[in-house]
Amino acid sequence: xxxxxxxxxxxxxxxxxxxxxxxxxxxxxxxxxxxxxxxxxxxxxxxxxxxxxxxxxxxxxxxxxxxxxxxxxxxxxxxxxxxxxxxxxxxxxxxxxxxxxxxxxxxxxxxxxxxxxxxxxxxxxxxxxxxxxxxxxxxxxxxxxxxxxxxxxxxxxxxxxxxxxxxxxxxxxxxxxxxxxxxxxxxxxxxxxxxxxxxxxxxxxxxxxxxxxxxxxxxxxxxxxxxxxxxxxxxxxxxxxxxxxxxxxxxxxxxxxxxxxxxxxxxxxxxxxxxxxxxxxxxxxxxxxxxxxxxxxxxxxxxxxxxxxxxxxxxxxxxxxxxxxxxxxxxxxxxxxxxxxxxxxxxxxxxxxxxxxxxxxxxxxxxxxxxxxxxxxxxxxxxxxxxxxxxxxxxxxxxxxxxxxxxxxxxxxxxxxxxxxxxxxxxxxxxxxxxxxxxxxxxxxxxxxxxxxxxxxxxxxxxxxxxxxxxxxxxxxxxxxxxxxxxxxxxxxxxxxxxxxxxxxxxxxxxxxxxxxxxxxxxxxxxxxxxxxxxxxxxxxxxxxxxxxxxxxxxxxxxxxxxxxxxxxxxxxxxxxxxxxxxxxxxxxxxxxxxxxxxxxxxxxxxxxxxxxxxxxxxxxxxxxxxxxxxxxxxxxxxxxxxxxxxxxxxxxxxxxxxxxxxxxxxxxxxxxxxxxxxxxxxxxxxxxxxxxxxxx
Numbered sequence: 293x294x295x296x297x298x299x300x301x302x303x304x305x306x307x308x309x310x311x312x313x314x315x316x317x318x319x320x321x322x323x324x325x326x327x328x329x330x331x332x333x334x335x336x337x338x339x340x341x342x343x344x345x346x347x348x349x350x351x352x353x354x355x356x357x358x359x360x361x362x363x364x365x366x367x368x369x370x371x372x373x374x375x376x377x378x379x380x381x382x383x384x385x386x387x388x389x390x391x392x393x394x395x396x397x398x399x400x401x402x403x404x405x406x407x408x409x410x411x412x413x414x415x416x417x418x419x420x421x422x423x424x425x426x427x428x429x430x431x432x433x434x435x436x437x438x439x440x441x442x443x444x445x446x447x448x449x450x451x452x453x454x455x456x457x458x459x460x461x462x463x464x465x466x467x468x469x470x471x472x473x474x475x476x477x478x479x480x481x482x483x484x485x486x487x488x489x490x491x492x493x494x495x496x497x498x499x500x501x502x503x504x505x506x507x508x509x510x511x512x513x514x515x516x517x518x519x520x521x522x523x524x525x526x527x528x529x530x531x532x533x534x535x536x537x538x539x540x541x542x543x544x545x546x547x548x549x550x551x552x553x554x555x556x557x558x559x560x561x562x563x564x565x566x567x568x569x570x571x572x573x574x575x576x577x578x579x580x581x582x583x584x585x586x587x588x589x590x591x592x593x594x595x596x597x598x599x600x601x602x603x604x605x606x607x608x609x610x611x612x613x614x615x616x617x618x619x620x621x622x623x624x625x626x627x628x629x630x631x632x633x634x635x636x637x638x639x640x641x642x643x644x645x646x647x648x649x650x651x652x653x654x655x656x657x658x659x660x661x662x663x664x665x666x667x668x669x670x671x672x673x674x675x676x677x678x679x680x681x682x683x684x685x686x687x688x689x690x691x692x693x694x695x696x697x698x699x700x701x702x703x704x705x706x707x708x709x710x711x712x713x714x715x716x717x718x719x720x721x722x723x724x725x726x727x728x729x730x731x732x733x734x735x736x737x738x739x740x741x742x743x744x745x746x747x748x749x750x751x752x753x754x755x756x757x758x759x760x761x762x763x764x765x766x767x768x769x770x771x772x773x774x775x776x777x778x779x780x781x782x783x784x785x786x787x788x789x790x791x792x793x794x795x796x797x798x799x800x801x802x803x804x805x806x807x808x809x810x811x812x813x814x815x816x817x818x819x820x821x822x823x824x825x826x827x828x829x830x831x832x833x834x835x836x837x838x839x840x841x842x843x844x845x846x847x848x849x850x851x852x853x854x855x856x857x858x859x860x861x862x863x864x865x866x867x868x869x870x871x872x873x874x875x876x877x878x879x880x881x882x883x884x885x886x887x888x889x890x891x892x893x894x895x896x897x898x899x900x901x902x903x904x905x906x907x908x909x910x911x912x913x914x915x916x917x918x919x920x921x922x923x924x925x926x927x928x929x930x931x932x933x934x935x936x937x938x939x940x941x942x943x944x945x946x947x948x949x950x951x952x953x954x955x956x957x958x959x960x961x962x963x964x965x966x967x968x969x970x971x972x973x974x975x976x977x978x979x980x981x982x983x984x985x986x987x988x989x
Contacts, residue, residue: 430850685715770794
């Protein structure tokens with residue numbers, strides 16, 4: 293790297309590298325004092341030695357920041373040592389990328405090594421957040437996670453209440469880091485030489501093309517021979533292994549393209565038409581809106597509605613609801629979920645653990661699957677940008693009033709916009725609900741249930757209501773419910789600590805409150821003249837952390853993404869109740885993905901639909917659980933690594949095609965699979981989109 297600084301004559305040892313004007317001797321000495329001894333020493337060297345010193349310094353900073361980043365992200369000396377001692381080449385790629393980024397920033401900032409003051413905080417910050425996310429949710433940090441920074445900040449008061457000492461330490465550490473960054477900046481400004489325009493141009497010429505070239509081979513969906521020779525393997529199906537093998541920098545870059553969803557192979561109008569033809573044979577003269585066969589039969593009908601009084605349909609996704617009696621060696625003086633246990637239909641296999649509620653909600657409302665979306669993506673935040681068919685839009689077509697209820701803010705998980713695109717008439721949220729009584733710092737399940745009852749009694753038409761509760765949200769500090777009467781009992785030889793017992797008690801109290809109010813809702817529904825269908829399920833297991841390890845329920849604080857079927861079921865199953873005020877509970881459902889809930893909801897309501905009961909019925913004839921890491925057929929036989937197989941089962945290929953078509957494609961399937969869209973229930977373009985969600989009423 294030549295001409296890193298303006299060359300100076302050897303007989304002028306005190307001349308600073310960037311001084312081209314004629315300065316007197318006193319001014320030169322002042323400049324030397326101001327810029328430090330290193331500047332003067334650097335200026336006296338030959339250009340070759342200046343280039344060598346600059347490069348060596350950049351290499352030192354590169355190695356240091358990469359070592360600290362990987363240590364902070366992994367939290368394991370063994371994993372860190374393996375990454376730096378094995379001869380696989382992703383390490384060298386990471387070092388090269390960071391080195392080139394420092395080159396580029398130094399060129400843009402115009403001063404040697406100044407880029408480390410940007411790169412180091414960014415990488416160390418990403419590594420720390422990735423480690424924290426892994427501890428609580430089991431996944432590393434993805435680029436898409438930056439989209440819900442506002443949500444994390446909004447939940448900070450809850451985290452501070454749960455761990456006040458940790459919060460204080462984090463604040464102090466952040467202040468110290470900012471102070472250190474400021475003083476480093478001051479030091480670099482005084483002691484590190486500026487780069488002249490030649491040096492800056494040279495660095496830019498080296499770094500920019502190289503970084504652009506790497507960007508061109510970072511799309512994981514396309515094969516790159518050079519990338520393969522570099523030992524880089526984008527393991528998008530197993531992100532833990534992806535980050536462990538490739539390191540934070542490379543794996544994070546691989547996940548950036550997840551914002552774009554590529555069309556599945558063979559997607560075309562003809563392919564969608566062939567799927568529709570399979571569902572609606574050409575010799576079927578039932579007509580677009582005729583027919584009356586069973587959803588699990590061989591004939592699929594577009595739409596069949598009830599002629600008698602339509603039932604109200606209430607779907608409740610209860611925050612973190614789970615059966616705490618599953619914890620080994622942990623018992624309670626009374627069953628905290630006795631109503632759910634008495635009416636349980638089966639289980640929902642949650643695609644998430646400890647959080648990411650919106651992804652479970654997406655499947656339950658649309659009948660689409662996260663398995664066909666990039667791993668780690670959040671459809672509510674990234675993909676729902678136009679009207680998408682859902683239970684709300686279907687029930688609206690059937691003459692229902694459709695409401696969503698969540699006693700928190702509309703912007704959280706982008707629900708306000710998403711519910712509008714799903715076709716809800718109203719969204720009851722913190723902005724337009726009366727102030728609700730809190731329990732455990734959050735809106736209580738008692739008040740939440742009262743709002744459900746009030747909505748049903750106010751409705752002038754049949755009601756479809758989708759509610760997401762809030763009280764059960766973690767964390768579960770032992771002091772969360774001071775008046776809790778639940779007693780937690782552990783075995784004499786149990787390794788469960790007193791602090792963990794307190795967390796279990798707090799969680800069980802919240803679960804009991806949800807269970808009690810479900811019983812209250814059922815008792816109310818039984819007294820009504822109109823039939824009321826209630827669907828109740830938990831969105832994911834609670835983030836109980838050390839409780840799982842101490843009790844022996846799981847090996848780690850978080851669920852495994854890739855494991856045996858038995859372990860995956862234990863770590864992702866939540867209770868499911870499908871209940872009618874006329875026919876009681878539907879039994880023997882087993883374990884199903886949330887995407888099959890629309891099928892059961894419509895069947896219980898006596899309604900039929902080409903997609904929700906027709907197509908999903910066909911899929912459910914063969915499969916019970918469709919998850920990116922677990923595929924279970926109807927007899928619960930697992931199909932390991934199904935997403936990595938060269939050929940996907942035909943019915944799942946069709947499923948993926950239809951989902952892509954309606955979310956991202958040209959909506960070729962809307963006429964026969966989603967006829968209510970064609971009938972104008974809501975438009976497929978933003979210009980004609982009916983503003984159905986109201987925030988003031």
